[in-house]
Amino acid sequence: MGCGETNNRHQSEGNCVSRILREIVSAQNDVTNDDDCNVSCERSISDLLGETEPGSGLDTVPVILYCKGTCKPFKGFAVPEGRNHELGRTVASFFFRVKRVTKDNCAILELLISDRDHHHRFENAGENDEREGGHNQHHNQNHHKKDPESPVQQDTRNLEATGLCITVDLECFCHVTCLPAIAALNN
Numbered sequence: 001m002g003c004g005e006t007n008n009r010h011q012s013e014g015n016c017v018s019r020i021l022r023e024i025v026s027a028q029n030d031v032t033n034d035d036d037c038n039v040s041c042e043r044s045i046s047d048l049l050g051e052t053e054p055g056s057g058l059d060t061v062p063v064i065l066y067c068k069g070t071c072k073p074f075k076g077f078a079v080p081e082g083r084n085h086e087l088g089r090t091v092a093s094f095f096f097r098v099k100r101v102t103k104d105n106c107a108i109l110e111l112l113i114s115d116r117d118h119h120h121r122f123e124n125a126g127e128n129d130e131r132e133g134g135h136n137q138h139h140n141q142n143h144h145k146k147d148p149e150s151p152v153q154q155d156t157r158n159l160e161a162t163g164l165c166i167t168v169d170l171e172c173f174c175h176v177t178c179l180p181a182i183a184a185l186n187n
Contacts, residue, residue, distance in 0.1 A: 015105070017065065018170040022101045024048075024061045024178070031059050032185070041178035048181040060184035062095045062112055062159055064151050065168075066175035073151050074173065076111055078164035094151040097161055097184055105170045111162045112184055114155035161185050 020041050027045045044061040046052050065074040073094050082088035096109040148154040161184045 015170065015173075017173045017176045018101060018105050018107075020176050020178075021063070021098045021107055021170065024063065025098050025101055028060060028098070041176065044178040044181045056181075057183050057186065058181040059186065060097045060112070060159075060161070061181050062156075062179040062184070063098060064094055064177040064179070065096070065173045066177075068172055068174045071175065074168075076109060076166045076168075078111055078162070078166055080162070080164060091162060091164055092147045093162075094148070094154055095156065095159060095179070099165060101170070107168050107170055108165050109168060111164045111166070112159040113162055115158040115160050116155065159184055 023045060024041070027048050031048055031050075041061070043052070047056065048058050048061055050056060050058075066072065067074050075092055075094050076096065077090055077092050079090050080088040091111055091113060093111040093113050095112040097112055099108040099110050101107045156179070159182055
């Protein structure tokens with residue numbers, strides 16, 4: 001069966017991406033309230049549940065989703081609330097924490113970004129632009145850093161949950177890559 005094809009017998013379960021993401025959500029929820037692969041969705045879920053390393057403190061299986069048709073990695077965008085209820089700078093990420101998968105095959109995904117990017121994007125969100133006139137060169141360089149064009153360009157060290165969520169239709173994806181389980185909520 002090819003990408004996007006349905007089989008009536010399995011239609012109620014959703015596509016394979018949907019099933020994997022449901023399993024990740026279930027495992028993450030268990031943690032929060034044997035394969036030969038070093039990195040795989042099954043291994044990440046086992047690590048998260050403490051099956052391979054009990055008491056690890058892991059709470060998230062970061063995922064990368066690939067769009068149907070193009071097979072390109074999906075990049076999500078969200079805008080945090082800045083100071084005084086102004087909009088902050090746009091945040092983009094290829095890495096997500098699955099928050100929920102609905103019965104109609106939609107998913108709520110939380111953007112994950114590195115702790116360095118998190119600090120620069122959120123601590124400085126909504127600051128007024130007069131600081132960027134050269135008074136703070138370090139701030140200016142980091143604040144206008146170009147967003148990565150592919151997952152390999154995005155920093156994955158110390159990924160953190162952002163609280164920024166988007167809703168996606170899982171029928172639009174044909175592939176999911178799971179990264180090793182991490183502690184994204186405790187940072």
